[in-house]
Ligand code: FES
């Protein structure tokens with residue numbers, strides 16, 4: 020019988036009622052009295068020199084409050100990068116300036132170079148039309164290989180070239196080369212992990228407000244991490260001390276990574292609210308979002324896998340070019356390095372793993388973390404090359420993986436991380452059972468009768484979540500700590516507010532976090548509320564990304580609740596005239612062990628705030644505790660995924676006929692939420708595999724700049740209910756956090772793309788198209804058709 | 811500026827608007843009914859779906875003036891008279907058919923329009939009908955399930971597959 024409350028239950032989400040009745044409070048729903056509106060002028064060239072911007076005709080137009088250009092921001096800082104990568108020669112990465120509004124040059128389509136603030140948005144847009152910008156077109160660099168050629172046009176004139184860093188990691192070259200030299204077989208694959216756009220359905224919004232009375236700034240913004248924005252924008256861009264800056268991220272309509280970063284528009288609205296002495300609001304259109312939200316992925320890789328004569332993996336070597344776009348976004352530098360290289364061992368005991376990454380500046384929108392951030396790129400390479408090797412060697416791809424699985428934990432990989440726990444055999448076996456692998460041959464025959472090719476693809480993956488141990492990431496170049504924080508405030512009558520650093524933008528924290536506290540205290544979940552998203556209310560936590568909310572912030576909440584219990588037991592001991600060590604807490608009652616003497620939770624909380632009969636000489640009144648939690652290690656969710664596709668050999672169209680995920684997330688607090696996260700992740704992964712592509716032409720024009728051109732997965736692109744199972748019954752609890760949880764937010768997006776591509780290749784081979792060893796994503800009908808037809 | 815009068819969620823409203831005011835902006839800004847969302851500028855995401863004279867309409871593609879005299883229904887008017895969730899809203903909550911909630915008003919309004927015309931749609935019909943509603947969070951699985959459940963069809967319980 021599933022539990023109906025506490026840890027392991029699936030209560031209905033309490034946030035749903037407001038979202039289902041139109042009562043949500045998203046940033047664009049906030050209007051501050053007297054607000055003006057900003058319209059940004061954005062470059063329509065990929066690369067250009069700003070000769071002049073003449074705003075004179077626009078200045079006096081109706082409603083115009085103030086017009087800004089890059090010159091207005093010369094006195095403030097640029098947008099910072101939060102992670103310094105050191106290259107293989109010990110040199111720091113190149114870090115170009117990233118002004119709030121472009122200065123001197125525009126460097127990508129969408130780069131803002133001027134802004135009009137006016138009484139209405141329409142007036143701002145009209146005035147923008149009257150601004151004359153003389154921007155001289157320069158040759159753009161779009162392709163990464165071309166950007167690295169000697170003499171290539173430079174994105175940043177003050178840098179020596181377009182190489183941000185050349186990074187090498189893992190096993191040394193001599194050892195790696197030796198492993199390849201003795202290999203019985205080497206499989207090599209060149210592949211592209213294409214550029215994607217995260218596309219949360221809520222476009223970004225920023226509302227800046229300023230109070231002269233207290234010299235206080237407020238920014239309402241669509242962020243996954245309001246405290247990070249307060250620190251970055253306050254300290255590094257605008258020079259506003261934290262106590263004079265409040266950042267509020269209310270209901271946020273999805274993030275997927277792209278709302279982690281500190282964006283120019285946030286700094287602009289905060290700055291302009293003071294400069295105009297009026298609140299200033301910006302709401303992104305979807306077209307603006309495509310050219311200003313950070314993009315994701317965009318890696319080009321050559322991977323080699325060396326095997327011995329018994330098909331044991333000997334070594335993996337990769338060579339990747341990673342696109343940074345025109346500027347370094349907040350965490351851009353960490354994605355192809357520490358979030359990617361550290362995962363290149365995958366689930367396998369490969370003794371030598373060497374990762375090489377060149378990060379490249381181009382005249383494109385900056386690229387940063389998108390759901391999975393580096394881990395999907397790592398998994399895609401490794402699992403595609405393993406599949407190719409299995410095919411070349413004529414062995415079963417499941418057996419080849421199984422043979423090379425890591426089976427002993429903890430396991431220190433050649434790429435710097437130590438997996439604390441896992442059971443890859445268990446998730447593989449679960450996947451095989453749910454997928455009904457023995458029935459595949461019959462299903463393939465059935466498809467063939469209908470003129471379709473059916474393929475089976477499998478994939479295993481590991482990810483590093485629960486980001487991250489501060490001392491470790493500090494050594495690796497992070498300019499931030501990655502702990503989180505929670506304050507548990509118990510009120511006099513026993514109700515509780517928990518203020519958390521994590522931010523919920525779809526994850527359901529308001530429902531899940533109370534399940535944990537309620538379980539610990541033995542009280543009803545309805546007595547507990549979560550407060551998040553407002554720096555004036557919550558402790559300094561780092562927000563939500565990297566599947567970290569429960570593993571890191573949830574752990575802080577557990578620690579704070581433990582402190583509450585310890586103090587409450589002292590109070591109960593006093594009230595019961597017993598030693599605190601004899602007090603037990605169960606079902607919201609404090610009892611003297613072995614007796615029927617007890618006091619209720621509410622008696623103790625009331626005593627804490629009305630301390631008439633209270634041990635004032637020993638403890639303070641009140642019942643409120645804060646804990647900061649810094650994880651000892653990453654967590655390592657892992658899984659085995661499989662899918663079956665049908666390919667129409669006449670058109671190249673691919674359909675997903677069956678999909679199974681078997682994940683190990685450690686302990687699960689709310690299975691309903693976990694499954695929802697996996698569904699969403701898999702949909703994004705299938706979107707990447709089959710549909711989505713952020714495309715530039717050779718002039719740096721963004722071709723996919725709306726939902727007309729960028730193919731978002733729709734309901735009918737995804738597997739039907741009867742043929743779709745997401746399983747999380749294999750559970751090896753994390754060994755180093757108090758809940759034993761690992762994180763589930765990104766698994767689906769990491770595990771599914773190679774699963775789908777492996778299945779397509781399998782289908783084509785079954786149809787005799789054995790010359791096709793790889794198709795780059797998205798595996799669109801035209802690409803499949805071209806591959807079949809040797810074009 | 812022109813005067814428009816319409817019935818929104820059962821109440822008659824009259825406002826002076828510019829001719830180019832979109833119905834979505836009128837609802838959000840003039841009436842402050844912010845449950846209707848705007849997720850795109852090419853009429854594709856469906857976050858803005860409302861009912862106009864009983865039909866599902868993308869309110870970002872219609873001028874407020876075009877709705878003059880119409881009956882308009884938005885997400886704010888969907889709950890039962892006692893404030894409890896209606897059958898579709900309740901099914902979305904029961905089956906975890908929403909995460910961030912941004913697409914949700916449009917999904918609920920589209921689902922209501924679908925079920926009005928097709929009270930027992932098949933899974934394929936639901937998926938096909940939702941062509942104009944994009945959700946980035948849920949992978950649609952639980953949305954489809956919720957709509958089937960709302961139409962009285964058996965679906966697996968949440969988190970029990
Ligand atoms: S806002 Fe109307 S369809 Fe996207």
Ligand code: FES
Nearest residue numbers: 909913945946947
């Ligand atoms: S629930 Fe977030 S877009 Fe659908």
